[in-house]
Amino acid sequence: MKVLVINAGSSSFKYQLMDMTSKTPLCSGLVERIGDPVGALTHKISPDTDKERKLKLEEAFPDHVAGMQRVVALLTDVRDGVIEDVKEIYAVGHRVVQGGEALEKSCRITAEVKEAIRANIPLAPLHNPANLSGIEVAETVFPHAPSVAVFDTEFHQTMPQYAYMYALPYELYETLRVRRYGFHGTSHRYVTRKAAEFLQKPLEAFNVITCHLGNGCSMCAVKGGKCVDTSMGMTPLAGLMMGTRCGDIDPAIHEYLAEHKKLSISEIDALLNKQSGLKGIAGMNDMRDLHNARADGDKRAQLAFEMFCHRIRQYLGAYYAELGRVDAVVFTAGIGENDDLLRAEVCANLAPMGIELDLEANARRGSGVRSISRPGTLVPVLVVPTNEELEIAEATLAVLKG
Numbered sequence: 001m002k003v004l005v006i007n008a009g010s011s012s013f014k015y016q017l018m019d020m021t022s023k024t025p026l027c028s029g030l031v032e033r034i035g036d037p038v039g040a041l042t043h044k045i046s047p048d049t050d051k052e053r054k055l056k057l058e059e060a061f062p063d064h065v066a067g068m069q070r071v072v073a074l075l076t077d078v079r080d081g082v083i084e085d086v087k088e089i090y091a092v093g094h095r096v097v098q099g100g101e102a103l104e105k106s107c108r109i110t111a112e113v114k115e116a117i118r119a120n121i122p123l124a125p126l127h128n129p130a131n132l133s134g135i136e137v138a139e140t141v142f143p144h145a146p147s148v149a150v151f152d153t154e155f156h157q158t159m160p161q162y163a164y165m166y167a168l169p170y171e172l173y174e175t176l177r178v179r180r181y182g183f184h185g186t187s188h189r190y191v192t193r194k195a196a197e198f199l200q201k202p203l204e205a206f207n208v209i210t211c212h213l214g215n216g217c218s219m220c221a222v223k224g225g226k227c228v229d230t231s232m233g234m235t236p237l238a239g240l241m242m243g244t245r246c247g248d249i250d251p252a253i254h255e256y257l258a259e260h261k262k263l264s265i266s267e268i269d270a271l272l273n274k275q276s277g278l279k280g281i282a283g284m285n286d287m288r289d290l291h292n293a294r295a296d297g298d299k300r301a302q303l304a305f306e307m308f309c310h311r312i313r314q315y316l317g318a319y320y321a322e323l324g325r326v327d328a329v330v331f332t333a334g335i336g337e338n339d340d341l342l343r344a345e346v347c348a349n350l351a352p353m354g355i356e357l358d359l360e361a362n363a364r365r366g367s368g369v370r371s372i373s374r375p376g377t378l379v380p381v382l383v384v385p386t387n388e389e390l391e392i393a394e395a396t397l398a399v400l401k402g
Contacts, residue, residue: 001019001020001021001090001397002017002018002019002020002026002083002088002089002090003017003018003020003089003090003091003092003093003393003396003397004016004017004018004089004091004092004093004138004142004145005017005018005092005093005094005095005389005392005393005396006092006093006094006095006134006137006138007094007095007134008064008094008095008130008131008133008134008135008137009127009130010126010129010130010133011032011033011034011035011036012030012031012032012033012034013030013031013034013064013067013068013130013134013137014028014029014030015028015029015030015031015068015071016028016029016047016389017075017082017083017089018389018390018393020090020393020394020397023390023394025046025047025048025389026045026046026082026083027043027044027045027046027047027074027075027082028043028044028047028389029041029042029043029044029071029074030042031061031067031068031070031071033061034061034062034063034064034066034067035061035062035063036060037060038058038059038060039058039059039060039061039067040056040057040058041055041056041057041058041059041061041067041070041071041074042054042055042056043055043056043057043071043074045080045082053080055074055080057070064133064134064136064137065137065140065141067137068137068138068140068141069141072086072141086141086142086144087144089142089145090145091145091146091147091148091396091397091400092138092142092145092146092147092148092396093147093148093150093392093393093395093396094109094131094134094135094138094147094148094149094150094392095131095150095152095186095388095392096117096127096128096131096149096150096151096152097124097127097128097131097151097152097153097183098117098120098123098124098127098128098151098152098153098181099116099117099120099149099151099152099153099154100116100119100120100123100153100177100181101177102116102119102120103116103117103120103149103151104154104157105151105154105157106148106149106150106151106154106395106396106398106399107148107149107399108146108147108148108399108400109135109146109147109148109149113149114132114135117131117132117135117149118132122176123177123181123234123235124235131149135147135149146400148395148396148399148400150186150391150392150395150396151185152182152183152184152185152186153181153182153183153185154185154186154189155182155185155186155188155189155220155227156180156181156182156183156185156188156220156227156230157227158226158227158228159180159182159227159228159229159230160228163180163228163229164179164180164181164182165179165180166178166179166180166233166234178234179234180230180232180233180234180238181232181233181234182218182220182227182230182231182232182233183216183218183232183236184212184216184218184220184232185227186388186391186392186395187210187212187332187333187386187388187391188210188212188218188220188222188227188230189391190386190387190388190390190391191210191212191330191332191384191386192206192208192210192220192222192225192330193225194369194384195208195210195328195330195369195382195384196208196225197369198369198371198382198384199327199328199380199382201327203224203225204224204225205224205225206222206224206225206327206328207222207223207224207323207324207325207326207327208222208326208327208328208329208330209221209222209316209319209320209323209326209328209329209330210222210330210332211312211316211329211330211331211332211336211346212332212333212336212386213240213312213331213332213333213334213335213336213339213342214243214333214334214335214336215242215243215244215285215334216236216242216243216245217231217239217240217241217242217243217247217312217333217335218230218231218232218236218239218240219231219239219240219312219315219316219319220319221319221322221323222323223323228322228323229319229322231247231315237272237273239315240308240311240312240315241277241278241307241308241311242277242278243277243278243279243285243286244273244274244275244276244277244278244279244280244285245272245273245274245276245277246272246276246277246280247277247311248311249272254268257271278290278304278308281300281303281304281307282298282300282301282303282304283300284301287335287339287342290304290305291305291339291341305342305345306345308342309342309345309346312346313346313350316329316346316350317353320353326354326379327379327380328379328380328381328382329347329355329379329380329381329382330381330382330383330384331343331381331382331383331384332383332384332385332386333386336383337383337384337385337386340362340363343357343362343372343381343383344357344359344362347381351377353378353379354377354378354379355373355377355378355379355381356373356374356377357372357373357374357381358371358372358373358374358375361373366383367385368385369382369383369384369385370382370383
C-alpha cells in the first residue's frame with residue numbers, strides 16, 4: 001500500500017511516496033520556482049539509503065498541476081520509476097499548517113473541509129492557501145485516490161484553556177479566535193511515540209519534553225502522551241529563538257520600531273520573521289556556520305549561540321515544573337539530532353534536575369533513536385530522528401481505515 005505525502009508552498013511543493021508495508025520512502029523530491037520562466041525539480045530515488053539516486057531537472061512549471069504531472073512522469077518512468085501506474089497510489093496525505101478550532105483532527109478532505117481550511121487563512125495567510133493548492137492538484141492528478149488533511153496544530157489541541165489563552169480581552173478570542181495554536185505537531189507527536197517505545201513505557205503514562213530544533217524551533221510539554229503546552233503561539237513566530245525568527249519579545253517593541261524606524265506593520269513582521277534570530281544577531285542562520293565563526297573568535301556568533309541555548313533552557317525548566325514528573329527529554333530535527341555541542345550546552349548544569357549527559361555518547365554519531373544521557377540519571381535524554389512524512393502517511397491511513 002502506497003501513500004503520497006504532499007507539503008505545498010506558494011511557489012513550490014515537497015513530496016514523498018511511502019511504501020506503508022515497509023514504512024520506507026520509495027522516492028522524495030522538491031519542485032521549486034513554480035511560475036518562473038525556469039523551475040527546478042530535485043527527485044531522489046531510495047532517499048537516505050546507500051542506494052539513493054538523485055535526478056535534477058530545470059524546466060518551466062507554469063503551475064502546481066504541471067509540476068505534479070512532471071513528478072508523475074518520474075514516478076512511472078520505465079527506467080527510473082518506482083511504480084508502474086499512478087493507481088498504485090492508495091491515498092494522498094497533505095500537510096496543512098492551520099486547522100484552527102474547527103478542524104481538530106486529521107480528516108478526509110471534502111468540500112466542507114476545504115472551506116474550513118480556507119476560513120482559517122487569516123490565521124495562516126502564507127501557508128493555508130498553498131496547502132489548498134496542493135489539495136486541488138492532488139484531486140486533479142490523482143482523482144482515484146482519497147486525500148486526507150493532517151494538521152500541524154492537531155497534536156496541540158489537547159492543551160488546557162489556561163495554557164492556550166492569551167491575557168487579552170476575551171472578546172478577541174470569541175470573535176477572532178486569537179489564542180495559542182502551536183505548530184510542528186506531526187514532529188512532536190511522532191517523536192513522543194518513538195521515545196515511549198524506546199523506553200518501553202505506555203504512551204498514556206508517558207511525560208516528555210520534546211525539543212524540535214531546526215531553522216524553525218519549538219518545544220512541547222507532553223503529559224500522558226498528550227500535549228499540555230507548546231512554545232509557538234498563534235503563529236510560528238513565538239517561543240524559542242530560531243534561524244531567522246526572534247521568538248518571544250516584548251510586544252511593545254512593535255510600536256517602538258514603528259515610531260523610531262518608521263516601519264510599517266508588514267515591514268516589522270518581515271523583520272521579526274526573516275531578519276531576526278541567529279541571523280539578526282550573528283548575520284548567519286546555519287548553526288554549522290555559527291560554530292565555525294565561534295571557533296574563529298566571532299563574539300556575536302558566540303552571543304547568538306548562548307542566547308539560543310538560554311531560551312531552550314528557560315522553556316525546559318518551565319515545562320519540567322509544569323509536568324512535575326519528566327520521563328525523558330527528546331532532541332529532534334536538524335539541529336537537535338545532529339548538534340552535539342548545542343545539546344551539551346543546553347544540558348550543562350542540569351544535574352540537580354536529574355538531567356546529565358554522557359558526553360561520549362552525545363558526541364557519537366548514530367542513526368535511529370539513541371540515549372545520550374549518563375546511565376542511572378533520573379531523566380533519560382534521547383535523540384529521536386523525526387519523520388513527519390511517515391507520521392502524515394500513517395495518520396492518512398488511520399483516517400481512511402476509520
